[in-house]
Amino acid sequence: MKKHVTIRDIARMANVSVGTVDRVIHKRGEVAEDSYKRVQTILEKTGYKPNLIARALVSGKSLRIAVLLPDPSQDEYWEQAEEGIKKAEHEWAQYSIKLTRHNFNLYQRSSFKSIAKAVLKNPPDGIISAPIFFEEAEEFFHHCQQLKIPFVFVNSTLASAAPLSFIGQDLCQSGMLGAELLHQGCNENGTYAILHIYDDIKSSRFLKEKEKGFKDYFQGLNNNGYQVKSLDLNYTHLKTLESELMDFLSEESLKGILVTTSRGAQIVSKLLKRRGKKGVKLVAYDLLKENTSYLKKGIIDFLINQNSKRQTFVGIGQLINFLLLRKAVSPKYLFPLEIITRQNLNSYLESENH
């Protein structure tokens, strides 16, 4: 009865041809004012919805999307991100999407700069990236905006760059969650610490957001029995790092530690295992191999999953929705803060397959 209205239907109703209707739908001009208005009203009145299937079919032209992310071989987190890219590639194979990798060195801002530049040698239809290096990213994506190349961010964002979409998590809330996981259950007074252990001092920008949440949580308790510490450690001198950490762990009142980086989690886990847990809780991030192994052993109590695989998968999807299917995309796509324990770990690992 109320079958789907097609472009043909409205052409008939407006006494014009399908070509004209298409012109007003895509606002590509060359339409007489009155025809335009006539078509426009009918479009609205009928609530016309284009058939995305047909649209995708006809535009056999293959999109080219640039993947501007850290080298997956440098870091397991970004290796998982690459898996999401691969999965998307497979999922959207029908649309003959062309993804080209542009991997930069995670620890070298100059690398980002040059690799990013190379992307524009042959401008793609869209870009997926992570603005890890603040200034460089800001400059580059401003340039993209001028070139009208849409881009999405995963993992972290850059408000000033106004991406088509940001796919990630609320980092401040994530810090609060970390605090809660350390503190809940045995509501003991004591010292709770947030540890940042990294290579490049400049990536700390995002870690500070987690730290804010962490501190806010304890502040909100209205209880003076807690001491909150934050510690920034540079990874470059492993020996001194370890001894500094051992000092830290020897503190009697220490009740819980949130480690914000994956490297950090591995080091702290190792040391904590060596000296014995002694009631110190440990919360870390992401389903990396070492992390899940320490989780199983009971050294790590909880993991918070950022799901980098799904982030990139969704990111590519958003880009395709926008570029190919011309669907609306939400500017912010925040993932839930997933809590992983020994007992639900497998359910997460297995559902990754979907």
Add this chain to the structure above:
Amino acid sequence: MKKHVTIRDIARMANVSVGTVDRVIHKRGEVAEDSYKRVQTILEKTGYKPNLIARALVSGKSLRIAVLLPDPSQDEYWEQAEEGIKKAEHEWAQYSIKLTRHNFNLYQRSSFKSIAKAVLKNPPDGIISAPIFFEEAEEFFHHCQQLKIPFVFVNSTLASAAPLSFIGQDLCQSGMLGAELLHQGCNENGTYAILHIYDDIKSSRFLKEKEKGFKDYFQGLNNNGYQVKSLDLNYTHLKTLESELMDFLSEESLKGILVTTSRGAQIVSKLLKRRGKKGVKLVAYDLLKENTSYLKKGIIDFLINQNSKRQTFVGIGQLINFLLLRKAVSPKYLFPLEIITRQNLNSYLESENH
């Protein structure tokens, strides 16, 4: 260069027409043996993948899917399931899918029987359902199988019925998780209980799986300091139920309770609030309004999310993938066991919007 192989390409390569190729692809016979084999080999050699877009476009016929689920107005869990159905309806609007609701009474097996029967008055192309009433479901879905109507199950399954796909969670593992959440942190000895509070005694089948996991967890600890209890209570006499529960809560050694049903969670929360938490941990299921409210108040410590909304959403998707896009669907689609606390609740509620 290596553009996508089309049905036309292989027709040319096999010296037949597209019609013949189509016939062998869909195995609808009427093809000479040698043509068949020739086409088949070329199909395999080229690794031909049909263009799902084109396929969906041409089959303009609208699928009719029957939704055979409990009345959403009876229960908030099933209300959320209905939201997933609505979301799917919206998501797939392009394909002009027709969903017809057949809601049965959650507390009345006879209702299922008659409503299910009505579904077959005008046989749909596919069915999404939840086999809550064992015998009735078994009989009905056997019938569906004979009629070659594919069906998917959400929430719980029926192995003997061999659904096209089951979308849900591992209930036994879910029980283990519940146990872990109660027990972790303060590793105190004491009594841990699993409570089933329901209206219809026969739905207990699924609850027993959770109970098994719950018990297995404590058994696995190799520690005699724990006492594990399970309690089955019938909801019909609220007054006696409450007094029984109060007795139960008064036990000194009680450390934690896992409540397996949503009604149960509300009653236990109320009572626990009245008499004071006194260190008793409470874990319940699902993001229902009352549950989240008790979670925020700190009466409930953790919720395990079964995500009925996404279950039905995915279920419809599986059906459409199979019926319309002819994609392969996995017979089991297990969701991760999501842990909800005060600090990540909002991140889950908000991500529902996607």
Add this chain to the structure above:
DNA sequence: CTGAAAGCGCTAACAA
């Protein structure tokens, strides 16, 4: 400025 027409890849009805 507008309309007619040729496809995108696949399906199915109809001829041969």
Add this chain to the structure above:
DNA sequence: TTGTTAGCGCTTTCAG
């Protein structure tokens, strides 16, 4: 048993 052909709804030339 085969090949031919007319669409599915939309986009995009290319003539008027």
